[in-house]
Amino acid sequence: MKSNNNGNGNTKLILLHPYIQKQGTSNRVWLLAVLTFFTVVFLLTLIYTRDALVRSPRSSMRSVVPTTSSSSSWSEGIVAAGGGAAAATSVGAVAVPPPLPTSVISTLVHYASRSNESFHMTHPELKSISDVLRKCSHPCNFLVFGLTHETLLWKALNYHGRTVVVEENRYYAAYFEELHPDIDVFDVQYTTRAGEMDELLASARELAHQECRPVQNLLFSECRLAINDLPNHMYDVDWDVILVDGPRGEGAEAPGRMMSIFTAGVLARSKKVGGKTHVFVHDYYRDVEQICGDEFLCGENLVEAINGMLAHFVVERMEKDSFQFCREQNGTAAAAAAAARSGF
Numbered sequence: 001m002k003s004n005n006n007g008n009g010n011t012k013l014i015l016l017h018p019y020i021q022k023q024g025t026s027n028r029v030w031l032l033a034v035l036t037f038f039t040v041v042f043l044l045t046l047i048y049t050r051d052a053l054v055r056s057p058r059s060s061m062r063s064v065v066p067t068t069s070s071s072s073s074w075s076e077g078i079v080a081a082g083g084g085a086a087a088a089t090s091v092g093a094v095a096v097p098p099p100l101p102t103s104v105i106s107t108l109v110h111y112a113s114r115s116n117e118s119f120h121m122t123h124p125e126l127k128s129i130s131d132v133l134r135k136c137s138h139p140c141n142f143l144v145f146g147l148t149h150e151t152l153l154w155k156a157l158n159y160h161g162r163t164v165v166v167e168e169n170r171y172y173a174a175y176f177e178e179l180h181p182d183i184d185v186f187d188v189q190y191t192t193r194a195g196e197m198d199e200l201l202a203s204a205r206e207l208a209h210q211e212c213r214p215v216q217n218l219l220f221s222e223c224r225l226a227i228n229d230l231p232n233h234m235y236d237v238d239w240d241v242i243l244v245d246g247p248r249g250e251g252a253e254a255p256g257r258m259m260s261i262f263t264a265g266v267l268a269r270s271k272k273v274g275g276k277t278h279v280f281v282h283d284y285y286r287d288v289e290q291i292c293g294d295e296f297l298c299g300e301n302l303v304e305a306i307n308g309m310l311a312h313f314v315v316e317r318m319e320k321d322s323f324q325f326c327r328e329q330n331g332t333a334a335a336a337a338a339a340a341r342s343g344f
Contacts, residue, residue, distance in 0.1 A: 100159050105130055112153045120149045121282070125310040132241055132278045132312075133157050143239045143267070145260040146246020147176055147185065154243070155183050162237075166230065168247035168255060186234070188227055190247050194256030194288050200225055201295060204262065209323045212262075214269045214296075225262035238271045245282040249289070256288045257281075265296035265325060268315035277315050284311040298326035 109130050113123035133140055140161035144154055147167040155163045163183065167173040170187035177185045192200060204212040204225055212223040219235045221228050242264045247255040261281060268277035281293050285308045293302075297313040304312035 099134060100157070102134075105134060105157060108153055108156055112150060121310070122307060124306050125282075126150070126153070128304060128306055128310060128312060129154075129241075129243065129280055130157050133161075136161065136240055140240045141237050142241045142243070143237075143264075144243045144245065145257070145264070146244075147172060148245050150245075151176070151183065152180065155180075158241075161240075164234070166227075166246070166260075186230055188229055190227075190255035190259055192224065192256060192259055193252060194249060194254050194258075195252030197256060197258055197288055197291065200258055201291070204295075208325075213323050214266060214325045215318050215320050215322050216266060216270060218263060218266055218270075221266075223262075225259050226266070227259050227263040235267075238273050239267050239277055240274065241278045241280075242267065243280045243282070244289075245280075249283060249286055258288060258292050261289070261292040262296050265315065268297075269318040269322070269325075271317040275316055277317075279313040279315055281311045281313070282309060284309060296325050298328070300326060300328050 109123060109126045113121065113126050133142065134157075140158050142154060142158045142161055142163045144151070144163065144165045147165055147169075151165055154165075165173075165183065165185045166188050167176075167185055168188065168190055173185045173187040177183065204223065206212075207223060208214075211221055212225065217235055218226045218228050219230075219232060244257055244260045244264055246260065247257065249255075249257050264279050268279055271277060279297055281289050281297070283289050284293065284305065289311070293311055293313070297311075297315060301313040301315050302311060303314050306312070
């Protein structure tokens with residue numbers, strides 16, 4: 001552009017470079033693009049989350065609920081999602097798991113009693129134990145001394161509860177647990193022999209106010225009849241049902257079941273919650289099972305005796321200052337137990 005120098009004033013010409021205008025427009029475009037991108041991402045996330053919630057079935061929602069010591073920390077409550085008599089009607093409501101149908105229990109007991117195994121319980125014996133497990137008002141804590149032919153049956157019958165097995169043979173315990181990892185099996189060392197029964201009973205009577213008292217924490221006991229090498233948490237469980245079917249009891253050199261019967265009696269009387277524990281002793285026709293059963297489980301608590309093989313005791317918890325296993329004298333209790341056994 002030419003300037004006119006003929007006038008009085010000087011004409012100044014300002015040129016605006018087009019890049020300045022482009023730069024402002026470009027920044028706005030980028031800002032708009034970024035905002036659009038984040039808006040789209042937010043909307044897609046919101047839609048995806050909503051669809052996922054709609055697709056997820058309500059019935060699959062589970063809630064682990066705290067339990068009392070009677071049902072142990074391993075129990076779960078299932079939140080019902082609607083429908084059925086046990087459906088939860090409000091947030092946080094917990095439905096008790098339904099027990100196994102009676103027809104399933106009867107079938108399991110039937111086929112277990114007809115096994116080809118030489119050493120197995122008869123139908124009346126199995127039914128007696130299964131009836132007690134079925135009538136538990138909450139998931140049962142079931143302690144079993146001895147890995148036997150019926151171990152898998154006990155686990156199945158106590159479907160919603162906890163079943164723990166104590167076994168003398170550590171190799172067999174490890175092998176069985178490898179085959180069935182859903183079953184808790186602990187090995188324990190029995191330090192007594194069946195031939196020592198009289199000596200052990202005399203010692204337990206002498207120490208009834210000290211180490212061999214009926215109410216105590218066996219983890220810290222020095223009584224020769226106490227099993228105190230189980231995992232620590234085992235002694236904090238309130239056991240509802242205990243079955244003594246081990247260790248081996250044949251011959252004077254066999255471990256015998258003095259320790260398992262004594263331990264069952266103490267665990268039953270030392271419960272923190274709940275009044276009674278059902279204790280079953282198998283092979284009750286043998287001397288050790290009869291004498292120790294009468295001594296530590298008491299004839300007054302014997303409610304059923306089946307086929308000369310299975311004794312069923314119902315033992316109530318005691319206060320900490322109790323120092324006598326049986327309310328009746330040993331002679332009276334033994335007479336009552338003998339009278340009950342006469343109906344075998």
